[in-house]
Amino acid sequence: MTTAPPAAPTATAWRHRHLLDVDALSSSEIGLVLTGALRMADVARGDRDRPGTLRGIGLTTLFYEASTRTRVSFEVAGRLLGADVVTVAASASSVTKGESLLDTMRTLEARGARILVMRHATSGAPYLVARQFGGSVVNAGDGRHGHPTQALLDLYTLWRRLAPDADPASAFLAGRKVVILGDVLHSRVAHSNLWTLTAAGAEVWVCGPSTLLDGFEAWAGAGVGGTRPFRVTTDLHAALQDADAVMALRLQRERMTAGLLPSLGEYAARYGLTAERLAAARPGALVLHPGPMNEGLEIAPEVASGPQSLVTEQVANGVAVRMAVLTLLNEARTAR
Ligand code: CP
Numbered sequence: 404m405t406t407a408p409p410a411a412p413t414a415t416a417w418r419h420r421h422l423l424d425v426d427a428l429s430s431s432e433i434g435l436v437l438t439g440a441l442r443m444a445d446v447a448r449g450d451r452d453r454p455g456t457l458r459g460i461g462l463t464t465l466f467y468e469a470s471t472r473t474r475v476s477f478e479v480a481g482r483l484l485g486a487d488v489v490t491v492a493a494s495a496s497s498v499t500k501g502e503s504l505l506d507t508m509r510t511l512e513a514r515g516a517r518i519l520v521m522r523h524a525t526s527g528a529p530y531l532v533a534r535q536f537g538g539s540v541v542n543a544g545d546g547r548h549g550h551p552t553q554a555l556l557d558l559y560t561l562w563r564r565l566a567p568d569a570d571p572a573s574a575f576l577a578g579r580k581v582v583i584l585g586d587v588l589h590s591r592v593a594h595s596n597l598w599t600l601t602a603a604g605a606e607v608w609v610c611g612p613s614t615l616l617d618g619f620e621a622w623a624g625a626g627v628g629g630t631r632p633f634r635v636t637t638d639l640h641a642a643l644q645d646a647d648a649v650m651a652l653r654l655q656r657e658r659m660t661a662g663l664l665p666s667l668g669e670y671a672a673r674y675g676l677t678a679e680r681l682a683a684a685r686p687g688a689l690v691l692h693p694g695p696m697n698e699g700l701e702i703a704p705e706v707a708s709g710p711q712s713l714v715t716e717q718v719a720n721g722v723a724v725r726m727a728v729l730t731l732l733n734e735a736r737t738a739r
Contacts (some may be wrong), residue, residue, distance in 0.1 A: 417731045419739070421533045422539045424549035425598045426628070433558065433602060434572025439727030440559050440720070445724040446483055456730050458485035461515035465507065466522045466543070467493040472694055472718050473543045473552070478522045479621075480725035489516070494633060508532050517736070518729060526591075539732040547589050553693050554595035557722040558603060559716050561648060564689055574604025581605040582642045585652035585701045586665075588615040592693045593652060597622075601631035608634040610642035611674060614663040639674055646684040650677045650691040651702045667700060677703045681711070689713055 416431045425433070445451035462481040464474050474490070481488040481715050491511065493499075493619065498507060504523070510738065521529050526546030533540040537591035542639075544550040560580070562571050569575035587593040587609050600607050609619055619635045626632040636642050654670065664670050681688065690712045698704045707714060 410546055417728050420538075420732065420736050421542075422551050422728055422732060423529050423531075423533060423540065423542045423579040425551045425554050425595050425602075426549075428551075430602055433555070433599060434570065435731060436555050436724065436727050437559050437562055437571035439730060440555075440723040441563075442485075443726040443730075444720075445645075447719070447726060453483050454483060455485040457518075457733055459480060460486045460517050460733060461489065462486040462520065462729070463489045463491060463511050463514075463516035464520045464543070465493065465511065467498070467528075468522050468544065470522055470543070472721060473522065473550075474520075476718070476721040477541070477725050477729075479550075480722050480729055481518075482579065483722070484726055484729060486518070486729070487515070489514070504528060504532065505535055508536055511661065512537055517685070518544045518732065539736050541728065541732065544591055548591050549590040549592070549595045550693075551595050552721070552725055552728055553592050554599045555728065556717060556721045557592075557596055557650065558599045559724050560691065560713055560720050561572060561600075561603075561689070562718075564713065565647065567722050574635065576600065577604035579605050579647040580608065580645060582608045582610055582646045582649045583652065583717040584610050584639070584642065584649055585674060586611050586615050586654045587611055587619060587652065588617055589655040590652045590676045592650075596650065597633060601627045601633060602677060606634070608636060608642045608646070610636050610639055612670065639680060640683055643680055643683040647689050648689040648691060649676060649681065649684060650693075651696075653693070653695060654697055654701050671700050674707050675699075675701060675703060678705055678709065681706060686713060695716065 417435055446453055464477055466474055478488050519536055520541045520543050522543040523545050526548035528545050529540050529542040542549055542551055562575060565579060566575040583593050615636055623633050623635045688711060690706055692702055692714050696702055696707055698707050
């Protein structure tokens with residue numbers, strides 16, 4: 404193990420005290436996160452000493468919805484940076500006695516929280532908190548709306564796999580076809596990924612049954628950010644044809660109203676990502692899934708754990724990406 408700390412990502416072009424979604428980030432800011440994550444990867448793997456960038460800083464995770472990957476990786480990232488990490492599960496807090504979101508935030512701030520990583524079932528909840536909180540808010544997933552650090556870790560994973568020598572602030576996915584498959588309607592991961600993937604120049608195809616694509620045709624035509632169109636189709640074979648990467652999404656039964664799907668079996672039969680279907684993609688096409696996975700439903704077990712799957716790599720990369728985000732936010736906050 405070496406003793407020299409890694410160079411911290413520079414925040415010269417980073418303007419944000421909060422990370423609420425990726426739509427606020429310029430390409431150069433996305434590049435700062437990705438290069439920062441690359442520097443942090445050795446620390447995350449335990450191959451380099453911890454930098455102590457957040458020593459003495461209170462980092463609180465406040466989750467109103469269940470999470471394994473996001474909560475744990477933020478907590479690991481915070482500890483690796485030296486932060487004082489506190490975990491709050493809303494289900495075990497005074498929220499169950501009627502405490503409001505803003506009261507909870509004020510309580511945590513009074514207790515020393517300077518960075519608040521929050522997940523909430525209501526789209527926009529982190530924006531409300533950010534207006535009142537004195538420190539930095541990180542959106543760890545809000546309703547159907549956004550999941551910025553998931554999109555950034557997915558982009559980091561594709562960068563390292565498909566274009567490791569390219570400038571991460573550039574259109575390094577130009578000429579690459581990336582498919583987002585499944586329940587895009589309810590997916591905050593899809594919304595945030597559409598932003599980052601198109602910003603990186605990918606040709607993005609969104610595919611699923613028509614009932615789970617409602618509104619996406621209009622968005623695809625207008626383009627992400629009004630300038631970056633993408634494709635929408637119900638034809639899974641056409642979507643997968645010559646794809647470089649496929650991102651399967653979890654079927655979000657907890658957000659689904661009745662009648663959107665004839666049955667789960669029908670969905671698996673028509674839209675499940677099987678090895679046979681994946682054969683239409685480029686040889687060795689990359690398979691991503693944000694997790695948690697419903698194996699046998701949106702993705703076949705042999706694909707989920709097959710040689711093309713990056714699912715565990717995504718989880719591992721999540722720590723380094725979140726370390727980079729926390730570092731950048733802290734630098735921006737303390738520079739004010
Ligand atoms: N991808 C993701 O958000 O997973 P968790 O719900 O386990 O955090």
